[in-house]
Amino acid sequence: MEYTDDPHPRNTYWEMYGMPMFDLVDPAGVLMELNACREAFPRHYIRLMAFDSTRGVESIAMSFIVQRPPHEPGFTLQRQEVAGRVQRYTVVGYAAERPEGERYG
Amino acid sequence: MTTLDYRIPGQATASPSTPPPAEPPRSVDEVLAQSQVESVLAELDRDLIGLKPVKQRIRDIAALLVIDRLRQQFGLQAQAPSLHMCFTGNPGTGKTTVALRMAQILHRLGYVRKGHLVAVTRDDLVGQYIGHTAPKTREVLKKAMGGVLFIDEAYYLYRPENERDYGQEAIEILLQVMENQRDDLVVILAGYKARMDTFFQSNPGLNSRIAHHIDFPDYQPAELLEIGERMLAAQNYEFGTGAREAFDEYLALRIRQPHFANARSVRNALDRARLRQASRLYAQRERALTREDLTTIEAADIRASRVFATSDATNH
Numbered sequence: 001m002e003y004t005d006d007p008h009p010r011n012t013y014w015e016m017y018g019m020p021m022f023d024l025v026d027p028a029g030v031l032m033e034l035n036a037c038r039e040a041f042p043r044h045y046i047r048l049m050a051f052d053s054t055r056g057v058e059s060i061a062m063s064f065i066v067q068r069p070p071h072e073p074g075f076t077l078q079r080q081e082v083a084g085r086v087q088r089y090t091v092v093g094y095a096a097e098r099p100e101g102e103r104y105g
Numbered sequence: 106m107t108t109l110d111y112r113i114p115g116q117a118t119a120s121p122s123t124p125p126p127a128e129p130p131r132s133v134d135e136v137l138a139q140s141q142v143e144s145v146l147a148e149l150d151r152d153l154i155g156l157k158p159v160k161q162r163i164r165d166i167a168a169l170l171v172i173d174r175l176r177q178q179f180g181l182q183a184q185a186p187s188l189h190m191c192f193t194g195n196p197g198t199g200k201t202t203v204a205l206r207m208a209q210i211l212h213r214l215g216y217v218r219k220g221h222l223v224a225v226t227r228d229d230l231v232g233q234y235i236g237h238t239a240p241k242t243r244e245v246l247k248k249a250m251g252g253v254l255f256i257d258e259a260y261y262l263y264r265p266e267n268e269r270d271y272g273q274e275a276i277e278i279l280l281q282v283m284e285n286q287r288d289d290l291v292v293i294l295a296g297y298k299a300r301m302d303t304f305f306q307s308n309p310g311l312n313s314r315i316a317h318h319i320d321f322p323d324y325q326p327a328e329l330l331e332i333g334e335r336m337l338a339a340q341n342y343e344f345g346t347g348a349r350e351a352f353d354e355y356l357a358l359r360i361r362q363p364h365f366a367n368a369r370s371v372r373n374a375l376d377r378a379r380l381r382q383a384s385r386l387y388a389q390r391e392r393a394l395t396r397e398d399l400t401t402i403e404a405a406d407i408r409a410s411r412v413f414a415t416s417d418a419t420n421h
């Protein structure tokens with residue numbers, strides 16, 4: 001289970017909440033941890049990632065977002081004029097203007 | 106209830122779930138037929154010798170859950186009953202064994218979703234330093250969700266002599282989950298009666314959350330003998346001529362000695378008898394051993410026990 005308040009789509013490395021969970025028999029165990037995480041970070045993004053060791057690989061088999069901030073102001077498209085008539089584009093989240101931990105109110 | 110049937114590639118097939126019933130059950134028989142709980146109860150009766158009060162209580166709980174099911178068919182609301190339990194009794198009276206069965210029974214009755222048993226003691230719940238205990242306890246709780254959490258010798262969780270002991274922290278987390286997540290988890294505490302009573306006195310919160318206090322009586326000599334015979338039969342052994350009587354005498358002596366642990370002492374005694382049987386046969390190198398030789402515990406294998414020696418010494 002991981003959380004972040006940096007909304008950029010290229011933000012891959014989120015903070016881990018608690019320990020990775022192994023050998024749970026029932027989803028109630030995951031929900032217990034998720035509810036604790038929601039309480040601690042009510043305005044962050046939270047995602048769950050699943051690994052499947054039976055495939056013999058340690059990469060993510062499944063990943064989904066389970067919580068978003070209540071209000072997401074979205075992104076702005078920034079254009080940068082460079083040499084000649086070339087333009088470069090980049091997206092910047094409005095929420096990311098504020099420092100980490102102070103975003104999303 | 107719908108059952109999702111999905112499979113992760115490379116994973117073993119999930120155990121087949123019982124198909125959803127076409128008609129909701131209306132009679133006790135129908136609930137029993139659907140849940141197959143009768144067979145577990147019958148097995149319990151058959152496999153476990155004695156333990157009358159324990160079996161009776163389990164039947165009562167099963168009855169309550171069956172009737173609850175029928176009430177649900179009529180939309181009669183009632184809070185899910187609290188099934189946290191406390192098993193008290195001397196060593197080897199079958200507490201762990203019954204807890205395992207309990208998980209199965211509650212699963213058949215649909216009270217817990219998965220029906221596995223996670224058995225822990227203090228060391229699995231309580232950490233060594235500040236901030237260690239909560240994650241440890243939660244880890245165990247998460248693993249037990251959907252089944253039964255069995256805490257053996259629960260009184261070790263509480264150490265009044267050390268006021269900064271982390272056991273209290275584990276107890277508090279436990280309390281919270283026992284109260285708020287009854288649907289997800291059944292907690293069974295176990296231990297010796299006297300120490301459990303003191304433990305509950307200093308933790309009234311825990312006591313009040315446990316609906317069923319079940320006391321496991323010590324076994325009668327006749328019951329111990331029967332348990333012994335069952336244990337042998339399960340391992341393809343049997344008593345030879347006079348061996349049963351020898352074992353009966355052995356038990357009568359052993360009960361009076363210190364550290365007697367009921368059915369566990371029976372198991373240990375039989376294990377040692379097997380050892381002596383093996384040595385006896387081993388010594389007869391040239392003999393072709395028959396099936397009977399290999400499965401028979403002779404009276405001599407039992408009478409060679411130290412228990413007989415010490416009793417002779419005290420008689421003289």
Ligand SMILES: Nc1ncnc2c1ncn2[C@@H]1O[C@H](COP(=O)(O)OP(=O)(O)OP(=O)(O)O)[C@@H](O)[C@H]1O
Binds near residue numbers: 372
């Ligand atoms: N009624 C019984 N019939 C047959 N076997 C039994 C019975 N009760 C206990 N046993 C056997 O005795 C052994 C000890 O039982 P168990 O471990 O359940 O005792 P316990 O009460 O948990 O003891 P402790 O308090 O020391 O943990 C087990 O091998 C079990 O199979």
Ligand SMILES: [Mg+2]
Binds near residue numbers: 201257
């Ligand atoms: Mg035990």
